[in-house]
Amino acid sequence: MKKEWPLWEVFIRGQHGLNHRHVGSLHAPDAELALKNARDVYTRRREGVSIWVVPSTQITASDPGSKDSLFEPSKDKIYRHPSFYDIPEDVGKM
Amino acid sequence: MAMSGDIIANDILFEWLLRRGDTPLILGHRVSEWCGHSPVLEEDIALANVALDLIGQSRLWLTYAGEVEGKGRGENELAFLRDAWDFRNFLLAEQTNGDFGKTLMRQFLIDAYQVPFLAALESSGNERISEIAAKAGKEAVYHLDRSADLVIRLGDGTPESHKRMQTALDMLWAYTGEMFAGDAVDEAMFDASLAPKPENLRPQWQKTVDMVLDQATLKIPQSDFAHQGGLSGRHSEHLGHLLADMQFLQRAYPGATW
Numbered sequence: 001m002k003k004e005w006p007l008w009e010v011f012i013r014g015q016h017g018l019n020h021r022h023v024g025s026l027h028a029p030d031a032e033l034a035l036k037n038a039r040d041v042y043t044r045r046r047e048g049v050s051i052w053v054v055p056s057t058q059i060t061a062s063d064p065g066s067k068d069s070l071f072e073p074s075k076d077k078i079y080r081h082p083s084f085y086d087i088p089e090d091v092g093k094m
Numbered sequence: 095m096a097m098s099g100d101i102i103a104n105d106i107l108f109e110w111l112l113r114r115g116d117t118p119l120i121l122g123h124r125v126s127e128w129c130g131h132s133p134v135l136e137e138d139i140a141l142a143n144v145a146l147d148l149i150g151q152s153r154l155w156l157t158y159a160g161e162v163e164g165k166g167r168g169e170n171e172l173a174f175l176r177d178a179w180d181f182r183n184f185l186l187a188e189q190t191n192g193d194f195g196k197t198l199m200r201q202f203l204i205d206a207y208q209v210p211f212l213a214a215l216e217s218s219g220n221e222r223i224s225e226i227a228a229k230a231g232k233e234a235v236y237h238l239d240r241s242a243d244l245v246i247r248l249g250d251g252t253p254e255s256h257k258r259m260q261t262a263l264d265m266l267w268a269y270t271g272e273m274f275a276g277d278a279v280d281e282a283m284f285d286a287s288l289a290p291k292p293e294n295l296r297p298q299w300q301k302t303v304d305m306v307l308d309q310a311t312l313k314i315p316q317s318d319f320a321h322q323g324g325l326s327g328r329h330s331e332h333l334g335h336l337l338a339d340m341q342f343l344q345r346a347y348p349g350a351t352w
Contacts, residue, residue: 041135
């Protein structure tokens with residue numbers, strides 16, 4: 001095939017999951033078929049109750065080379081974690 | 095085992111159940127022949143899923159058929175140890191895969207039948223039948239969604255894909271009439287409120303087919319000629335070859351299990 005179908009990133013919300021999670025990618029000519037293909041490729045074992053597909057080209061990713069400057073600085077700022085507070089049980093998942 | 099013997103003779107019910115089980119079995123085997131050979135990975139997996147759905151449906155019907163027959167035959171004996179003339183599938187199901195377009199057209203023409211048929215069976219007076227139909231019906235709806243979508247895309251695609259889809263339709267059309275023919279078995283099932291008359295499903299099937307093929311810019315052949323024989327065991331030459339492949343293991347190594 002000369003022209004490959006565009007790539008799509010697939011996100012699935014599991015049976016009990018709260019968020020859609022990235023599970024992988026696939027090729028499809030358009031969004032509708034990407035959804036169908038995602039259903040067939042990624043939910044064969046009852047993994048999901050909801051699917052999102054996003055054109056891979058629409059995802060802007062941070063540069064792995066800038067990892068140090070982006071993420072290192074927060075490493076020694078543990079006071080940003082709410083680990084010094086007791087969270088009441090009623091609050092549930094945060 | 096509670097049989098519906100008081101409503102309908104077991105041999106009639108058995109015959110009818112074989113028809114239900116054999117079409118998905120043979121179609122499922124055909125579709126599984128694509129495994130590892132599809133045009134793209136995504137289609138390969140999707141087709142394998144469809145094949146597995148169909149074979150799963152067949153297992154439910156054939157297991158029940160074996161119980162109704164009461165001769166100790168289960169799904170495996172019925173699937174792997176019968177000869178071609180004992181199979182009751184539609185001739186359409188056993189037609190060869192051809193190219194991807196022909197496979198999809200065959201799938202679409204059968205899916206468009208299975209959806210209304212299984213939906214009607216959900217209100218069957220036989221609980222077992224309605225349970226199987228409810229489960230299979232959900233799968234059929236997805237199969238139809240998928241096959242209709244692809245038939246439209248390829249029919250209304252490039253000149254090459256359009257030509258292939260039209261060729262497939264012309265080739266398979268004469269096998270569609272058999273699905274609505276009906277006979278004494280169907281009549282008896284209908285009279286006992288166990289199943290719909292096949293001919294009564296035609297308007298719904300026709301509506302789906304007209305709509306999809308119109309969108310696919312394909313022309314429905316004008317001929318009304320319909321091949322028949324699948325329901326009485328007179329099959330096309332393709333079934334024997336298919337069975338030789340499908341049944342090889344059980345024939346060569348009787349009773350072999352995983």
